[in-house]
Amino acid sequence: MDDQTPPNPPSPPAPAGAEAAEVAIRLRGITNRFGPQVIHEDLDLDVYRGEILGVVGASGSGKSVLLRTIIGLQQPAAGSVEIFGRDRLTLNADEEHTARRNWGVLFQDGALFSSLTVAQNIQVPLREYFDLSQDLLDQIASYKLAMVGLSPEAGPKYPSELSGGMRKRAGLARALALDPEILLLDEPTAGLDPIGAANFDQLLADLSRALELTVFLVTHDLDTLHTVCDRVAVLAERRVLAVGTLAELLQFDHPWVRDYFRGPRARAAGITIP
Numbered sequence: 001m002d003d004q005t006p007p008n009p010p011s012p013p014a015p016a017g018a019e020a021a022e023v024a025i026r027l028r029g030i031t032n033r034f035g036p037q038v039i040h041e042d043l044d045l046d047v048y049r050g051e052i053l054g055v056v057g058a059s060g061s062g063k064s065v066l067l068r069t070i071i072g073l074q075q076p077a078a079g080s081v082e083i084f085g086r087d088r089l090t091l092n093a094d095e096e097h098t099a100r101r102n103w104g105v106l107f108q109d110g111a112l113f114s115s116l117t118v119a120q121n122i123q124v125p126l127r128e129y130f131d132l133s134q135d136l137l138d139q140i141a142s143y144k145l146a147m148v149g150l151s152p153e154a155g156p157k158y159p160s161e162l163s164g165g166m167r168k169r170a171g172l173a174r175a176l177a178l179d180p181e182i183l184l185l186d187e188p189t190a191g192l193d194p195i196g197a198a199n200f201d202q203l204l205a206d207l208s209r210a211l212e213l214t215v216f217l218v219t220h221d222l223d224t225l226h227t228v229c230d231r232v233a234v235l236a237e238r239r240v241l242a243v244g245t246l247a248e249l250l251q252f253d254h255p256w257v258r259d260y261f262r263g264p265r266a267r268a269a270g271i272t273i274p
């Protein structure tokens with residue numbers, strides 16, 4: 001760490017009212033670099049079981065890299081990633097395979113396989129983990145489609161035949177295929193019109209409650225932060241600069257945080273200083 005870098009803030013307290021809230025994802029001392037470019041340095045973050053944590057930060061601050069670090073697509077240069085108390089960087093291949101069932105991911109563009117139908121996309125993770133009959137696979141795909149508000153007619157369609165909003169929902173259905181406890185989403189409302197985005201937010205809020213999901217949600221969408229997130233983490237200066245409820249962040253005195261949460265777009269989203 002260079003001399004200019006302020007120390008990490010103390011570990012954030014558990015959410016109000018949650019006595020000894022269980023930590024679902026614990027990141028400690030995470031450092032990520034690409035060549036000389038340092039993205040994260042000694043980054044700490046706790047995501048509590050059952051919460052929806054919004055992750056914000058300027059473009060290029062490392063939100064997606066952090067998501068990839070949690071799921072193992074990015075190997076950090078230093079630090080630990082604990083999922084429900086187990087350091088996933090120390091798991092062997094079998095343990096890693098089992099652990100991966102515990103989370104579902106929705107990447108920015110939905111990341112569906114374009115050569116597979118929506119139903120086949122949902123069935124990919126199911127085939128990887130279970131030996132099920134085609135009939136059962138089809139039933140599960142229909143059930144997952146219904147869960148995300150898509151009709152059974154979407155099942156035989158190819159991703160290119162869906163609207164952007166439907167593709168996001170299909171991606172969500174695939175992320176939920178294995179009934180994960182943790183859901184990670186990278187800018188799920190990007191590219192959706194305001195009504196589509198609001199509908200997706202509502203779906204996410206309903207599903208996370210019904211399925212008791214822990215949600216790590218990378219977003220630039222102030223409406224999403226306001227309507228669905230329990231807490232928000234701000235990524236800046238290569239670490240988690242602040243984490244708390246929106247009301248707490250509104251009191252946080254830092255130029256980027258102030259501009260982001262108190263600007264005209266924040267006011268338009270209904271975020272106001274209490």
Ligand SMILES: Nc1ncnc2c1ncn2[C@@H]1O[C@H](COP(=O)(O)OP(=O)(O)OP(=O)(O)O)[C@@H](O)[C@H]1O
Pocket residue numbers: 034039057058059060061062063064065066
């Ligand atoms: N595989 C990679 N190789 C080299 N550099 C990378 C790689 N992945 C990400 N980066 C760099 O890491 C930095 C953080 O990228 P990241 O995608 O995490 O930003 P972000 O905060 O998600 O941005 P945005 O809000 O624009 O999506 C960027 O400067 C990016 O160029």
